[in-house]
Structures are given as structure tokens and as C-alpha cells.
Amino acid sequence: MDKMKVGVVGVGAIGRNHARIYSESHAAELSAIFDSDAEAAREISSQYGGHVVESLEELCQMVDAASIATPTNTHRMVGEALLEAGKHVLIEKPIADSAEDAKALVSKAAENNCILQVGHIERFNPVLAEIEQRLTDPRFIEVHRLSPFPNRSMDIGVVLDLMIHDLEIVLHLVKSEVEHIDAVGVPVLTAREDIANARIRFKSGCVANITASRISPEKMRKLRVFQGDSYLSLDYQQQAGELYWREGMEIKKQPVSVEKEEPLKNELEAFIDCAIAGRQPAVSGREATAALELAIDITQLIESGGKPAVLPG
Secondary structure: OOOEEEEEEOOOOOHHHHHHHHHHOOOEEEEEEEOOOHHHHHHHHHHHOOEEOOOHHHHHOOOOEEEEOOOHHHHHHHHHHHHHOOOEEEEEOOOOOOHHHHHHHHHHHHHOOOOEEEEOHHHHOHHHHHHHHOOOOOOEEEEEEEOOOOOOOOOOOHHHHHHHHHHHHHHHHHOOOEEEEEEEEEOOOOOOOOEEEEEEEEOOOOEEEEEEEOOOOOOEEEEEEEEOOEEEEEEOOOOEEEEEEEEOOEEEEEEEOOOOOOHHHHHHHHHHHHHHHOOOOOOEHHHHHHHHHHHHHHHHHHHOOOOOEEOOO
8 A cells, every 4th residue: 555645834843753753654655844944844854854845735736644733823724725635634732723713624624524633642642541441430630731941832821832732631531511610820931821720620520620831840741530439640751650449448559551652653643544544533623622612711711810710501
């Protein structure tokens, strides 16, 4: 079977890794690279292959599918151009900077019978799959995602930059409508919030407490899920997990065995598989739009000074 020809639009800190992984793929061939910084595109091309093109139109002539790793405010424009040309698309998260733009991308993909996947990478972390197998009835979820200042994604705050990963995962795990949100955030190094906390209550009764910071001295990506008489703990960064449960008046602990893998490689391989098979991805435009809408609600709540948001219905 011929390899699927793929391209990368935007080869900054994230896009260059897409190019690297595509260049190593057994199912895809890195055929085209486009970036507004032509020198950056040439550098990536020299490392990983792929023809440097001067426009999206030229890229569309050379590929069957493409990754978009450009600034968030360009996602709709770039995505619609590729989808209109009948190309399968993986867009880095967040899918867009407004729900309107996100829904437009979902519609455009459906109109042109194209796969639209969004780069919520933690869904492809092998430790999450292990935890999901043991999940029954989540009642309380606690998440911490902390990192040093990245010097990128300056156009969005930490909720849309980092917390949105966990919002998508929590929505996936809880599978219930949001009933109430409390949130607070503080700008430190940028004009947007750089540290934020959101407490989300779902109609199922589950509560999620999520903290994200991009001004931490060290990295942390941890999630704990409490249910009944047990709880599950996972460390995305270390790809490690633990299961705790009650036995009489004792708390027992068991490590969760995980075969460590590169989540981005898993994500891109899944994208190519979906594009070849015409199968909907784990994180399609619809799941990504739901996470975006929740992130926007939290961001607006922070900007309003933390007044509680009670969702309609």
C-alpha cells in the first residue's frame, strides 16, 4: 500500500515534532512543509525531508493530509482551506479561539467528508488507557498541570494553553453535563491568566478541581480520580499510575503497569489510521469543541472576577 502523503503547516516548537514523527512513519510520507518563516521551513526540511512550499495552495497539491501547528487565531483560516481542498486535517489544540470558528471547522470537515482530529495529546498517553479500564463511577477528580513559562502561546491564557488538555479528559471520563463552575486566575508574566483554578460540578454529582500554571519552577502533570472505596492516581509525565482501594480498615496500593510510549507518536499514527480507514478519531472536532466551550466559559468567568457561573438547564 502506498504511503499517505502528509504535510505540516507551521514548524515552530510543536510543528517540528510533527515533521519528525511523520518522517519516521511506516504509513505516511512527509511530502510538504509550509511556514511563514521560510528559513524555519528549510531547516526542518533539511532535517526530516519534505518539500518546502510557498503557499497553502501548493501544499494542498502535494498532500492527502496535514497537521496544522500555527497560532490559534489562524486555525479556522488554515483548516478551512485544507478541508475545502478535501484534505484530512489534524489541528493542534485548542481547535480554534472561538466556538463559532470551531463549529465552522466541524461543518467544513463533514461537508467534504474529511477527517478532523484535534491534538489533545494526553488522550494518547498510555497511562490514561490503563486508568480508564479501572474507572467505574468517578465522584471527585483532582488535576494539577504545572510548567515553567514556555515563551510561546502568548496569544492565549493558561486555560486555553494548558488546562484545556485536562478539561477534555475530564469531560471524556465523567460523561455528564456541567452544572456549575467556579474559577479564578491571575496574570503574572502576560496580559492573560498564567495560573488558574477551576472547580466544576457535573449533573452526575461528580466534582472536578483543576489547577493549571505556566509559571511553575518545575513540571507536573498529575490526575487523581476518586470513586466509591477506591481511587486512581496517574502521572502523565512519568507515564506511571497507582490504584488504591479499601480492604477492611486498610488502604491497599498497587502500581499500574504501563508500557511507556511517546504520546505524540501515538496521536499522529492514530490520525493517519483514521484518515486511511475513514474512521472518526478519538478526539474529533466535536469533542474538541466541547472542551473549548468549557475553557471559554472558565476564561470568561476569570475575566469577570470569579462570579459563579450557573449553566442553563
